[in-house]
Amino acid sequence: MPRPPDPGALERLKSAVGAGGWLEAPADIEPFLRDFRGLYRGASPLVLLPGGVDEVARVLAICNHEDIAVVPHGGNTGYCGAATPDESGTQIVLSLRRLNRIRRLDAANNSLIIEAGSTLAAAQAAARAAQRLFPLSLGSEGSAQIGGNLSTNAGGTAVLRYGMMRDLVLGLEVVLADGRVMSRLKSLRKDNAGYDVKSLFVGAEGTLGVITAASLKLFPLPTDSATALVGVKSPRHALRLFEHLRAAVGDLITSFELMPRRAVELTVRHIAGVANPLADAAPWYVLVEISSAADQGLPAQLASQLAAAGEAGAIDEAIIATSLAQAAAMWKLRESVPEAQRHHGASLKHDVSVPISAVPELIERGAELVRRLVPEGETLAYGHMGDGNLHFNVSRTGPDSPAFQARRESLQEAIFDLVGELGGSFSAEHGIGRLKAAELARRADPVELSVMRALKRALDPKGIMNPGKVLA
Numbered sequence: 001m002p003r004p005p006d007p008g009a010l011e012r013l014k015s016a017v018g019a020g021g022w023l024e025a026p027a028d029i030e031p032f033l034r035d036f037r038g039l040y041r042g043a044s045p046l047v048l049l050p051g052g053v054d055e056v057a058r059v060l061a062i063c064n065h066e067d068i069a070v071v072p073h074g075g076n077t078g079y080c081g082a083a084t085p086d087e088s089g090t091q092i093v094l095s096l097r098r099l100n101r102i103r104r105l106d107a108a109n110n111s112l113i114i115e116a117g118s119t120l121a122a123a124q125a126a127a128r129a130a131q132r133l134f135p136l137s138l139g140s141e142g143s144a145q146i147g148g149n150l151s152t153n154a155g156g157t158a159v160l161r162y163g164m165m166r167d168l169v170l171g172l173e174v175v176l177a178d179g180r181v182m183s184r185l186k187s188l189r190k191d192n193a194g195y196d197v198k199s200l201f202v203g204a205e206g207t208l209g210v211i212t213a214a215s216l217k218l219f220p221l222p223t224d225s226a227t228a229l230v231g232v233k234s235p236r237h238a239l240r241l242f243e244h245l246r247a248a249v250g251d252l253i254t255s256f257e258l259m260p261r262r263a264v265e266l267t268v269r270h271i272a273g274v275a276n277p278l279a280d281a282a283p284w285y286v287l288v289e290i291s292s293a294a295d296q297g298l299p300a301q302l303a304s305q306l307a308a309a310g311e312a313g314a315i316d317e318a319i320i321a322t323s324l325a326q327a328a329a330m331w332k333l334r335e336s337v338p339e340a341q342r343h344h345g346a347s348l349k350h351d352v353s354v355p356i357s358a359v360p361e362l363i364e365r366g367a368e369l370v371r372r373l374v375p376e377g378e379t380l381a382y383g384h385m386g387d388g389n390l391h392f393n394v395s396r397t398g399p400d401s402p403a404f405q406a407r408r409e410s411l412q413e414a415i416f417d418l419v420g421e422l423g424g425s426f427s428a429e430h431g432i433g434r435l436k437a438a439e440l441a442r443r444a445d446p447v448e449l450s451v452m453r454a455l456k457r458a459l460d461p462k463g464i465m466n467p468g469k470v471l472a
């Protein structure tokens with residue numbers, strides 16, 4: 001069991017990272033104590049900012065020896081509180097932000113070795129500079145860090161085509177809880193040398209070790225693409241459109257995002273520079289993008305497929321972006337929905353996934369649950385329909401209130417039960433962190449949970465790595 005660090009241990013930790021590698025003044029450490037959503041406010045005696053993997057290794061060796069709990073910290077954009085220390089004031093925060101070098105880009109091998117504290121945007125830019133694509137794409141990519149993307153197994157808007165972060169990893173460098181460094185940074189598509197150990201650290205949210213660098217997969221840079229905003233009558237119509245496009249253009253679909261009218265209205269109202277390019281207010285909207293690394297006349301293809309979908313009654317209206325700026329404006333409309341929801345008022349959030357065929361049923365039955373259990377709320381279910389991941393959120397106009405928050409548990413229980421019934425997951429792309437740790441303990445398959453606990457004991461026998469997260 002971790003215990004409070006004594007002054008001597010704190011001094012040893014500071015000298016392990018050297019001058020400029022630690023913070024302890026209350027004003028300096030404040031930003032590390034709050035999570036992005038403001039759900040948690042922790043305390044910590046020390047924030048460490050190691051400058052290299054050797055320093056991370058020294059820090060963990062000391063913490064393991066002294067039984068000091070460590071909370072790895074990336075860009076602090078997570079939704080489940082995984083990067084925030086608890087309230088005890090005994091946990092050390094380990095920020096990876098100084099590990100931000102690009103170690104190697106091999107264009108011929110389509111791979112990039114990059115350190116964990118680099119932002120996702122920096123990884124994308126490095127790939128682009130070499131005429132390659134690193135496809136993970138999220139609203140917070142300017143501040144989210146690669147280590148956090150890996151540790152939460154981040155998803156985003158291109159999962160349908162390229163997969164989640166786990167699918168984009170070729171190798172990892174990880175510092176284990178006892179300070180040993182696992183250097184498994186090979187950039188191979190085929191490597192069957194034993195168990196897939198690196199995969200354990202993806203989605204582990206810093207509970208098994210600290211990821212310090214990764215070898216990531218790159219792809220050809222798309223040179224042809226088409227983006228459209230489509231108005232549809234219902235999620236069932238959106239599903240018909242999806243099936244139509246899948247049959248017509250197959251794997252060229254990169255993104256297929258669903259939004260209700262209310263989400264579009266709130267975004268136009270609250271976010272400067274956002275407009276709805278469609279003439280009529282549709283009940284639901286789909287943002288679809290198709291792309292290819294070979295010139296295939298995609299705008300014309302998308303136009304003719306949308307026309308066919310219109311004739312078949314799947315869609316009501318559509319506009320295809322005629323410039324990169326117009327496509328970017330459509331993306332801004334979609335990516336600003338969470339911020340618009342924040343401006344609008346309090347919200348109850350559920351990051352869930354179901355098979356795409358069950359998305360309409362989830363929305364219909366979920367909205368019914370909201371009407372029954374949260375009469376003062378309104379459903380705002382939007383997200384990555386193409387991969388079955390919805391942010392089934394409930395908004396309340398105006399400030400938060402104890403009455404609204406008091407509905408949280410019963411609604412969450414009902415939504416997660418519904419998701420389970422539909423063969424889905426109560427945690428799709430935002431992770432478990434502290435927020436959903438109790439749910440995982442209740443909802444995971446008991447045998448799978450016992451395997452997770454056995455892995456935790458094996459890799460972190462003293463329980464110093466991010467205690468209270470994932471496995472409560």
Ligand code: 2HG
Nearest residue numbers: 139335338349383391393
């Ligand atoms: C998105 O898809 C993000 O925009 C955030 O995952 C979702 O705020 C949310 O609920």
Ligand code: ZN
Nearest residue numbers: 156383391429
């Ligand atoms: Zn999302």
